[in-house]
Amino acid sequence: MITEHKIYLNAAEIAALWAAYMNDSVGVCTIASFISHIEDREIQSVLEFALSLSNNHLQKIISLFNEEQYPVPDGFQQEHDVITEAPRLFTDDFCLFYIQNMGKIGLEFYTTALSNAARLDICEYFTECLNESARLLNKATEIMLLKGTFIRAPFIPIPPKNEYVQKQSYMAGFFGQHRTLNVIEISNIYYNLIQNQLGRTLLMGFSQVAGSQKVRDYLVRGRDIADKHVEIFGSLLSKEFLPSASAWDTMPTTSTTTTFSDKLMMFHATSLIADGIAHYGRSLALSPRRDLAALYVRLTSEILNYAEDGANIMIDNGWLEQPPQASDRDRLASPQ
Incomplete structure (x- = not known):
């Protein structure tokens, strides 16, 4: 869709881009530290894929903010927030478990971001991020299954038929028997x-x-x-x-x-x-x-x-970076 006027980013789009930048900047620092100690080649390939996604996201968001003349968040940087010569802190298996769960969180985050977006380029960007998060989650899950480190949710017997709730006791649970x-x-x-x-x-x-x-x-x-x-x-x-x-x-x-x-x-x-x-x-x-x-x-x-x-x-400690916020109209209307 082509418009004859400029469509500015709305508050929901800015919020999602701002939060995504913060999260990806943390991701780059954390994953890069993990990769420096990884020994398992299969796990390393998943981490490198995750790192490339986060780096690409940061560049795209910087470009979007610069186009809109919006200040780019400070976020986190490897040179300030990671000690590269530090010894290993987490095992290979935990690093894979971490990435798999970050894939889950990414899916939920980008789903919400996409549902609140209106500008076509932002919708397309979050759709791409959503697909990438699914690919990351699936890659990590596949390796965990191969290595026997993935713990499945419990299994239950197959019910013989469909049933409907008949009594209020379905919601009970404080005293006595519960379902x-x-x-x-x-x-x-x-x-x-x-x-x-x-x-x-x-x-x-x-x-x-x-x-x-x-x-x-x-x-x-x-x-x-x-x-x-x-x-x-x-x-x-x-x-x-x-x-x-x-x-x-x-x-x-x-x-x-x-x-x-x-x-x-x-x-x-x-x-x-x-x-x-x-x-x-x-x-x-x-x-x-x-x-x-x-x-x-x-x-x-x-x-x-x-x-x-x-x-x-x-x-x-001056560590809590503030998201963009609405203008204080009462302050603006008060005597200077």
């Missing part, structure tokens, strides 16, 4: 368990190499919260005699040498928290059993408090 989990609830529990496993290992490694004691303590706290949530979600499945995926686990190395800047690790931690909050909210909406709904509310409250403390640390 077994349905597949939607199992799927969400499984996803949240896996994401917390990722967060637990990532924050465990980060806590070993943080420079500031305050940051170190914050990351340890996040590690412990993630570990507790893994146990909670695992127990929900175990009570139904379903496998809990807790068999997947790989620890960081014992390195305590600074690997990433505290700023990058804090941004990474808070980004995972935001993703966790979003998934808990979605799980809450899709879980009719009242005990599950109450659980998601409680867990969300816990990580909301944790997120606020993280934001305060970033503000105190």
Whole structure:
């Protein structure tokens, strides 16, 4: 579609491009650090593919912002936020697990970005990013399956027929007997368990190499919260005699040498928290059993408090880069 007038980026498009730039700049730093220590050639090929996607995204977003005369975010840079000579912090298997989960997060992010975009070139860009995220996820999943490190969601017996809810007790769960989990609830529990496993290992490694004691303590706290949530979600499945995926686990190395800047690790931690909050909210909406709904509310409250403390640390250190925001019309209308 060709128009005779210039179509400016709207707020939703700017928001998605700004957030994408921040996330890809973190991705470039993190993945480049991983690649410098990778020994497995198959895993290395997946990481290199992910790195090339992030680098291409950054160049495209810079070009878009420059065309619109919009300031490019500072984001993160390898020369400032990665210590290239630092020893290995994470294993090959964890690096692959990390990339596979970043592919999942990318799919969700770009789906939302595309659904809110209007300008044709931006729609095409996010469609391309969405397809690339799917390719990355599939590549990583394929290698995990080949290496036997992919933990599948639980299997259930095939039901003999379709059924309809007959009683209000379908939503019960606080007292006495309650129904077994349905597949939607199992799927969400499984996803949240896996994401917390990722967060637990990532924050465990980060806590070993943080420079500031305050940051170190914050990351340890996040590690412990993630570990507790893994146990909670695992127990929900175990009570139904379903496998809990807790068999997947790989620890960081014992390195305590600074690997990433505290700023990058804090941004990474808070980004995972935001993703966790979003998934808990979605799980809450899709879980009719009242005990599950109450659980998601409680867990969300816990990580909301944790997120606020993280934001305060970033503000105190001047690390929290502010997204573009609307004009303050009241201030503009007040006497100068």
